[in-house]
Amino acid sequence: MKIKACLFDLDGVVVDTARYHYIAWKKTAEDLGFHFSENDNERLKGVSRMDSLNILLDIGKISLKQDQKELLADKKNNLYVSYIRQMTPDEILPGVIAFLDELRDNGILIALGSASKNAMTILELINLTRKFDVVIDGNKVGKAKPDPEVFLKGAFELGIDPANCLVFEDAQAGIDAARNAGMHIIGIGQAENLKNADFIIPGFENMNFDRLQSLYF
Ligand code: B16
Ligand code: MG
Numbered sequence: 001m002k003i004k005a006c007l008f009d010l011d012g013v014v015v016d017t018a019r020y021h022y023i024a025w026k027k028t029a030e031d032l033g034f035h036f037s038e039n040d041n042e043r044l045k046g047v048s049r050m051d052s053l054n055i056l057l058d059i060g061k062i063s064l065k066q067d068q069k070e071l072l073a074d075k076k077n078n079l080y081v082s083y084i085r086q087m088t089p090d091e092i093l094p095g096v097i098a099f100l101d102e103l104r105d106n107g108i109l110i111a112l113g114s115a116s117k118n119a120m121t122i123l124e125l126i127n128l129t130r131k132f133d134v135v136i137d138g139n140k141v142g143k144a145k146p147d148p149e150v151f152l153k154g155a156f157e158l159g160i161d162p163a164n165c166l167v168f169e170d171a172q173a174g175i176d177a178a179r180n181a182g183m184h185i186i187g188i189g190q191a192e193n194l195k196n197a198d199f200i201i202p203g204f205e206n207m208n209f210d211r212l213q214s215l216y217f
Helices: 018-032 038-044 049-059 066-084 096-105 119-125 149-158 172-180 209-216
Strands: 005-008 109-113 134-136 165-169 184-188 199-201
Touching: 005 149, 018 038, 018 049, 018 066, 038 049, 049 066, 066 119, 096 109, 096 209, 109 149, 119 134, 134 149, 149 165, 149 172, 165 172, 172 184
Parallel strands: 005 109, 005 165, 109 134, 165 184, 184 199
Antiparallel strands: none
């Protein structure tokens, strides 16, 4: 059997937290005196908090010292956390719960591999923590995607060879990270935005264990 574990990204795969990130970054940019568009926000998907701030400052053509950047990143995060505090299980993307349950019923191990330092808070709020055997988030890794660390740690903690792991990712940085980890990859979203995945699906509504078997087993 080729696939023994599935690793899920969080933002854009399990839930759509990108919109909360966007309003918090938009406010941060406006406080600095420039506009930050939804299109600009696409560049931040899957990217760590500090790397996101660096991209934002680059767009606004602003240069700041490290300590100022840390204060700004904290401020943005406080705003973001105030938004996600209202999240409920209704925000889990369609088909996700059924697919996770089917994987478990078929003996496939499940991990979360997210760049977010807020991943545990989000999983608790949407009542999904217990569906994951292992959670690797932004607090557990030193190197951001596209470095493979987040997924390699997940595979290691599950005790599964990376070659038997399948990653679900919505961001190019995450697909590159999974590829760098030597794993199989299904991209979530539009093919034109995602390069180098094995397959692309729009979401989990039509995804099930039979389809997975037909693709990989
Ligand atoms: P935080 P993922 C990523 O989540 C988001 O896509 C990205 O926009 C965000 O900057 C990053 O988490 C860090 O999030 O500020 O909460 O630590 O897609 O890797 O689940
Ligand atoms: Mg993502």
